[in-house]
Structure formats: structure tokens, C-alpha cells
């Protein structure tokens with residue numbers, strides 16, 4: 001469980017707060033989506049959750065323990081992240097080296113590493129690409145490797161910061177499907193940052209951010225049925241969702257229910 | 263054009279040479295370079311050429327392919343050859359052009375030095391063709407391990423090398439994209455006066471640098487959140503294993519050196 005209490009953060013060189021009195025509660029095993037326009041503070045929130053922001057106001061606690069400068073590394077050890085640009089997070093020279101990178105840093109013995117690398121590559125369906133170099137992979141494949149690398153340390157929390165935004169439709173679908181599979185199988189807490197509102201339908205809760213503040217927090221249905229609030233925060237509900245909510249309003253089924261049915 | 267350069271490229275394979283430990287391959291290459299300087303006659307050069315041809319075959323590389331790769335540095339070879347032809351004197355005068363002469367010693371030295379250069383280039387190419395950059399980096403890291411004791415940041419330099427190697431293709435792609443985008447806007451560094459060309463170059467380099475810095479920043483975050491700590495201890499996924507084949511390869515190289523000494527001793 002992650003709890004944020006009135007967290008405010010300013011970058012050194014800026015006047016405006018990138019995070020403005022943010023309070024949140026993320027339960028273990030939940031899938032939380034964070035949506036917001038460019039510059040709304042999503043990535044800053046992610047950095048905070050990863051424990052790489054220093055000197056913020058307010059407090060953050062993980063499983064009931066308050067995060068301090070001393071314990072931050074230990075508390076965030078079970079957090080993994082997948083970033084937006086598949087190229088800029090590929091550290092290893094080949095797929096297997098990249099997956100092993102975090103394990104090497106954790107001083108995992110080699111025999112264990114060999115096993116873990118194969119297991120996670122299998123899980124993301126990329127085992128046959130083990131020896132490949134990143135330049136020979138598609139964007140979607142690179143992101144699947146990034147997910148494999150993130151899973152290698154068997155994280156409790158998996159954060160994806162616009163992990164699909166640079167991919168083609170096929171790549172997006174593959175990555176989203178994979179995240180769903182991981183969530184289901186490992187019961188990992190998922191924090192899914194996106195500005196594509198069609199991607200949030202699986203989440204237990206959606207958080208709408210703007211100007212560093214949390215503007216709306218609720219279920220997928222709540223979000224979808226408040227298009228005006230979304231618009232106030234520079235977000236637009238995709239057309240297909242507008243249609244389906246309009247249709248659903250005629251019937252008794254909720255959007256979440258419909259998705260579960262499909 | 264650039265894709266034809268062979269030095270520095272790696273071609274995966276499963277030959278004995280590919281399977282050698284990178285440390286032994288680096289050592290063998292250095293030994294061979296020393297041995298090349300022992301050659302001073304037809305017999306010694308022919309021995310070395312035969313040796314390299316055998317190694318090429320064993321490595322599963324095609325000789326034609328290797329020679330195609332050499333074509334790009336042909337100018338360098340021709341230049342070396344001509345320099346010796348014109349500057350080295352001795353033997354019988356073959357051509358007397360008044361202000362210059364070509365003498366037999368000159369031709370022979372020219373051939374020998376060019377052969378020496380070719381041999382050096384070819385073995386280095388074989389090294390990189392059969393050893394992946396990551397293995398090379400890893401091998402070098404291990405070989406220079408003792409330098410850690412005098413405070414040289416061996417692991418950090420190795421990490422830097424491996425990341426640079428990893429980003430070369432990415433940045434090449436990016437350069438290509440920028441060039442395309444800029445020429446679509448009508449900018450070309452092949453045409454126009456010096457000033458226009460310079461501006462066109464800037465229009466490629468500036469976006470490239472900006473993006474490289476942005477990448478570096480993101481990569482630093484990615485490495486940080488994945489627990490990389492410059493001062494921290496790490497285990498290694500890659501295993502370097504000195505096998506009997508490595509010892510045998512070194513012995514073969516020493517025998518080759520002995521053979522060359524022998525040939526020189528009997529005056530061949």
C-alpha cells in the first residue's frame with residue numbers, strides 16, 4: 001500500500017509546483033491509471049513514486065513505513081518502471097544483457113540470473129529474441145523487453161509511464177495485453193500512466209491530473225461519465241467511448257461491466 | 263557505403279574462433295601483431311599469409327568477403343606502397359626518370375610493408391568479426407582488472423564503452439532521419455557555398471546533440487531506477503571461461519612465432 005499525504009514538489013528552476021498537494025492511496029494489487037495532458041505532472045508523480053525525487057513537502061509511506069532519505073532505496077527496491085521511449089531505457093547490448101542488468105546490480109548469483117532471464121523472457125513471449133540486439137527489434141518488442149527487465153526483480157509495483165505512446169497500434173495492443181496478463185498472474189500493483197483514455201478501462205481507479213493537482217479520482221465509469229471535467233483538464237474522451245457511453249446510458253449496463261463481458 | 267566497413271563489425275557464428283574466450287582472442291591478436299614485425303622475407307610473409315587464410319577459413323568467414331572489406335582502405339595501401347617504391351633505395355635501378363628512380367629494393371620493401379599493414383588490418387578485422395562488442399568490452403574489463411588497485415575506474419569505463427556501442431546504431435538511425443527531414447525542407451550539405459554547407463551541417467548536428475543529451479538524461483534515470491550504482495558491487499551475467507581451446511590457441515601462436523624465428527635463423 002502506498003499513501004501520499006499532501007505532497008508538493010517544485011523543480012529547482014521553476015516557480016510553479018509540478019506536484020501540488022497530492023494525496024493518494026494505492027492499495028496492493030490494484031491497477032491505477034493516471035491520465036493528464038502534457039506537463040500535468042504525471043512523470044513527476046512517477047519519479048516521486050520511484051523514490052528519485054528529493055526534498056518534497058508532505059509525506060509518502062509504503063506499507064505503513066514513512067519514506068525517508070535513509071530508507072528510500074530499500075523501500076523502493078520492489079518497484080519497477082517502464083518508460084516511454086523504448087530506446088532510452090535499453091541498457092544492455094543484447095536482450096539478455098538488458099534483462100540481467102537490474103539483477104547484476106542486486107548482486108544476484110549468475111546461476112539464478114540465467115534462470116530468471118529465461119523465465120521472464122518466456123513470460124513476455126520474447127525468449128527466441130534472447131541474443132538479439134535492440135536495433136533489430138520493433139518498438140513494441142523493445143517495450144516487451146523493458147517489461148521483462150522490470151519483472152526480473154519480481155516487483156510488487158510495476159509503473160508504466162506512457163509506455164505505449166510511441167508504439168504503433170499493434171505494439172500498443174501487445175503491450176497492454178501483456179500488462180493485463182502480468183497483473184492477473186502476479187497480482188502486481190500496476191500504475192499505468194497514459195494520455196490515451198481508451199487504455200484505462202482495466203483499472204480499478206483512474207486519477208486525472210492537471211497542473212500538478214489531482215482533479216478527479218474514481219472508477220472507469222465515473223471518469224467516462226464526466227466528460228466535462230475531462231475537458232476542463234484538457235483531456236478529450238475518444239469518440240468510440242462517447243458513443244458507447246451514450247448507448248450504455250440507454251441500457252442498464254455500465255462500461256466496466258461491458259468490458260468484462262467482451 | 264558505410265555498411266561495407268568491416269573493421270568493428272561483428273558477424274555471429276559458431277566456429278571455434280567465435281567460441282574462444284574474448285581475453286584469449288585479444289591476447290592472440292596482440293601476439294600476432296608482434297609476430298608480424300618479425301617477418302622480413304618472402305618465406306616469413308608467406309607463412310603468415312597462409313596462417314591468416316587458415317584462421318579465416320576456421321572462423322567460417324569468406325576470404326572474398328574479407329577482401330571486399332579491404333577495398334575501402336585500398337587508398338591507404340596504395341599510398342604506403344608508392345611511398346616505399348619512391349623513397350627506398352638499393353638493389354638494381356629499374357626505372358630512371360631523371361628526377362626520380364625506382365629501385366628493386368623499393369619495390370620489395372613496398373610489397374612487404376603493404377603486406378604487413380594488410381595482415382594487421384585483417385587480424386583486427388577477424389577479431390571484431392568473431393567477437394561481439396559486449397564480449398570485447400567484457401574481456402578488456404577483466405584484463406584490466408588489476409588497474410583497479412591503482413584507482414583506475416575499469417568497470418565504469420567498460421560500462422561507458424558498452425553503452426556507447428549500444429547507442430551507435432540508434433544515433434545512426436537518428437542522423438539518417440534528421441538528414442532526410444532537413445533535405446525535405448530543402449537543406450543540403452552537398453550543394454551551395456561554404457556558408458550554406460556549414461549551415462546545413464549545423465542543422466543536422468544541433469538536433470542530433472539535443473536528442474543525444476535528452477537520451478542520456480533518460481538513460482541515466484533508467485539506470486538509476488534499475489539500481490545501478492557506480493560505486494556498488496555487481497555480479498556479472500556474462501561468464502568468461504578459459505577453456506582448453508584457449509590454451510591450445512595460445513600455444514599455436516607461440517609455435518608460429520618459433521617458426522618465424524626458425525625461418526629467420528636459417529636465412530629464409
Ligand SMILES: Nc1ncnc2c1ncn2[C@@H]1O[C@H](COP(=O)(O)OP(=O)(O)OP(=O)(O)O)[C@@H](O)[C@H]1O
Pocket residue numbers: 011012013014018036037038039040041042043044045195
Ligand atoms: N527536470 C525538470 N526540470 C524542471 N522542470 C521540469 C522537469 N521535468 C518536468 N518539469 C516541469 O514540471 C511540470 C510537470 O512535468 P511532467 O513531466 O511531470 O509532466 P507530464 O504529465 O509527465 O507530461 P508529459 O505528458 O509531457 O509526459 C511541467 O511544467 C514541466 O515543464
Ligand SMILES: [Mg+2]
Pocket residue numbers: 042043044161162
Ligand atoms: Mg511524462
